[in-house]
Amino acid sequence: xxxxxxxxxxxxxxxxxxxxxxxxxxxxxxxxxxxxxxxxxxxxxxxxxxxxxxxxxxxxxxxxxxxxxxxxxxxxxxxxxxxxxxxxxxxxxxxxxxxxxxxxxxxxxxxxxxxxxxxxxxxxxxxxxxxxxxxxxxxxxxxxxxxxxxxxxxxxxxxxxxxxxxxxxxxxxxxxxxxxxxxxxxxxxxxxxxxxxxxxxxxxxxxxxxxxxxxxxxxxxxxxxxxxxxxxxxxxxx
Amino acid sequence: xxxxxxxxxxxxxxxxxxxxxxxxxxxxxxxxxxxxxxxxxxxxxxxxxxxxxxxxxxxxxxxxxxxxxxxxxxxxxxxxxxxxxxxxxxxxxxxxxxxxxxxxxxxxxxxxxxxxxxxxxxxxxxxxxxxxxxxxxxxxxxxxxxxxxxxxxxxxxxxxxxxxxxxxxxxxxxxxxxxxxxxxxxxxxxxxxxxxxxxxxxxxxxx
Numbered sequence: 001x002x003x004x005x006x007x008x009x010x011x012x013x014x015x016x017x018x019x020x021x022x023x024x025x026x027x028x029x030x031x032x033x034x035x036x037x038x039x040x041x042x043x044x045x046x047x048x049x050x051x052x053x054x055x056x057x058x059x060x061x062x063x064x065x066x067x068x069x070x071x072x073x074x075x076x077x078x079x080x081x082x083x084x085x086x087x088x089x090x091x092x093x094x095x096x097x098x099x100x101x102x103x104x105x106x107x108x109x110x111x112x113x114x115x116x117x118x119x120x121x122x123x124x125x126x127x128x129x130x131x132x133x134x135x136x137x138x139x140x141x142x143x144x145x146x147x148x149x150x151x152x153x154x155x156x157x158x159x160x161x162x163x164x165x166x167x168x169x170x171x172x173x174x175x176x177x178x179x180x181x182x183x184x185x186x187x188x189x190x191x192x193x194x195x196x197x198x199x200x201x202x203x204x205x206x207x208x209x210x211x212x213x214x215x216x217x218x219x220x221x222x223x224x225x226x227x228x229x230x231x232x233x234x235x236x237x238x
Numbered sequence: 239x240x241x242x243x244x245x246x247x248x249x250x251x252x253x254x255x256x257x258x259x260x261x262x263x264x265x266x267x268x269x270x271x272x273x274x275x276x277x278x279x280x281x282x283x284x285x286x287x288x289x290x291x292x293x294x295x296x297x298x299x300x301x302x303x304x305x306x307x308x309x310x311x312x313x314x315x316x317x318x319x320x321x322x323x324x325x326x327x328x329x330x331x332x333x334x335x336x337x338x339x340x341x342x343x344x345x346x347x348x349x350x351x352x353x354x355x356x357x358x359x360x361x362x363x364x365x366x367x368x369x370x371x372x373x374x375x376x377x378x379x380x381x382x383x384x385x386x387x388x389x390x391x392x393x394x395x396x397x398x399x400x401x402x403x404x405x406x407x408x409x410x411x412x413x414x415x416x417x418x419x420x421x422x423x424x425x426x427x428x429x430x431x432x433x434x435x436x437x438x439x440x441x442x443x444x445x
Contacts, residue, residue, distance in 0.1 A: 003307065003309075006307055007307040007309055007310050010305065010306065010310070010314070011310060011313075014314060014317055015317075018317055018318075018320075018321040021321055021325065022321060022324055022325065025324070025325045025328045029328050029329065029331070029332040033328070033331050033332045033335075036331065036332065036335035039335075040335065040339075057402075146342075146343075
């Protein structure tokens with residue numbers, strides 16, 4: 001066999017063997033990996049709602065039972081009407097709600113899937129049942145630069161979202177935005193509840209995140225208006 | 239016991255741990271040594287992953303060494319190493335998900351880690367399979383020992399914890415002791431590694 005043919009044959013054989021091994025590993029482990037991803041999402045929803053403290057050492061079984069006890073997954077249509085999970089609709093948006101034992105909604109969680117600088121940003125934004133105040137924010141997947149845009153997943157950045165508001169003093173929807181710099185330096189007093197501190201060196205990520213949050217929250221506005229109008233008379237889940 | 243000390247395998251391991259430690263003597267594989275040593279737990283998992291990769295890649299390449307065509311040997315080495323790293327990554331994502339998220343890209347970066355390629359090219363290509371496997375193990379252990387050593391001090395001094403468990407008692411904090419925040423950042427890692435390198439040079443020189 002000429003040396004060129006030998007090289008090509010060897011390379012081809014190596015490719016086949018490596019492909020088989022990788023495919024076997026990937027498909028064989030898929031169920032475990034997907035379960036981990038599901039539990040991680042549930043954990044993030046619970047953290048956004050404040051039902052788990054971050055960094056708390058918690059077992060998978062406990063996460064699943066906490067989730068089952070407090071959270072329900074629903075669909076909302078474009079007009080803000082809540083539909084149960086098995087209602088088939090084209091224009092429906094996913095929603096997670098925290099319910100108490102009487103089925104009253106105490107908070108709701110909006111899945112955030114938006115464009116970032118280097119890839120998609122995935123997280124959850126939890127809002128109180130007044131439709132205006134943010135309870136928590138988590139980021140569970142992104143492709144931003146570690147240390148710069150990657151800080152969106154660190155605790156200090158996300159903690160700033162707590163108690164901020166998505167409406168202004170007149171009650172109009174303005175969404176929540178990432179400021180360029182520190183809020184108390186660049187934002188006028190009246191608008192501070194609608195801004196969080198920016199990350200230095202990550203202006204673009206902040207901009208993408210702000211734009212994404214605004215677009216998504218705009219879709220959920222009809223629902224938020226329902227919550228604002230109820231004013232303490234809780235919405236219920238059937 | 240003395241016979242055990244004279245075997246080739248023991249000599250290989252002790253050499254990789256001491257005289258030619260990959261990090262402190264050969265100064266290879268530094269980037270992951272900086273990034274994952276903030277906590278002892280992640281450093282340990284990273285060390286085990288790298289040891290697995292370098293030992294297995296050495297074994298495979300040594301078994302194939304007479305058949306690998308010279309002109310594509312580097313590519314073949316990279317392909318073998320990459321396959322092993324991806325398999326290791328898949329296992330981590332399946333069974334140690336939280337840690338794999340903390341290690342994020344650094345498991346994938348084992349492919350580019352100079353230690354793995356270096357041992358494959360300089361040792362496995364010219365030595366029999368078992369000896370190559372032991373050499374891979376030895377280098378992995380050498381790397382792991384430095385990684386865990388650095389992580390031990392960084393976590394202890396930077397957070398007062400080991401493996402996540404609080405070690406520095408509350409009474410110290412009440413008396414005014416504060417965690418050394420620098421240890422949690424990259425400059426602290428640089429300094430720690432530098433101290434380890436210096437320590438080893440000093441101790442080896444005295445021999």
